[in-house]
């Protein structure tokens with residue numbers, strides 16, 4: 001397979017409910033704005049990756065739908081309240097016959113070259129995944145036909161994806177694809193790696209953020 005044929009499926013919760021683990025560090029309105037900025041930076045970097053043909057965002061959030069569509073992503077309306085794995089399965093069902101990679105929307109430091117490296121390695125396997133920076137969860141799960149995506153995200157998904165037979169991809173040199181942001185400490189780590197424009201701008205507009213992150 002050529003290295004430019006992946007379709008990414010990016011799940012995104014309604015912003016009002018997203019990134020709840022940041023609630024202690026930032027007020028609700030800012031948390032929603034940050035969740036949107038993370039998604040915009042994730043989608044923009046994914047669309048810029050040489051290995052990516054297109055990006056589909058599975059979401060019911062109206063503002064996020066407009067913003068990611070403006071970047072060039074396709075939007076697949078989510079099932080109501082079905083949860084993350086059901087959203088991914090729903091997205092995958094709308095994209096039959098393609099090499100698919102589920103990618104979390106909370107990767108604000110994502111670098112296109114690192115994503116391409118991960119997807120190029122994934123092209124050598126039927127089904128493969130990348131563990132998150134903490135080594136507990138998963139940030140990317142890839143499957144090429146005839147393999148189904150069979151997503152098992154949430155919590156300790158690294159163990160579940162491994163047990164399901166997916167191959168664990170190399171973790172070296174692809175930190176930006178692994179650095180999801182759930183907590184204030186994760187956001188600090190992402191800022192150290194270097195975040196995309198939307199997240200950098202948003203963080204710059206939040207006067208209390210630096211204090212919250214150093215607390």
Ligand SMILES: Nc1nc2c(ncn2[C@@H]2O[C@H](COP(=O)(O)OP(=O)(O)OP(=O)(O)O)[C@@H](O)[C@H]2O)c(=O)[nH]1
Nearest residue numbers: 011012013018019020021058083084087104105106
């Ligand atoms: N479409 C859709 N996406 C989801 C759903 N639940 C989680 N996601 C997305 O899945 C990815 C990983 O989820 P989490 O890291 O748990 O993000 P989150 O749910 O916003 O964070 P917390 O509220 O702190 O649990 C993120 O891109 C979420 O937006 C869901 O029910 N539907």
Ligand SMILES: C=C(OP(=O)(O)O)C(=O)O
Nearest residue numbers: 137138153154155157182
């Ligand atoms: C979605 C996942 O986890 P978290 O909610 O910790 O980001 C995962 O890593 O599968």
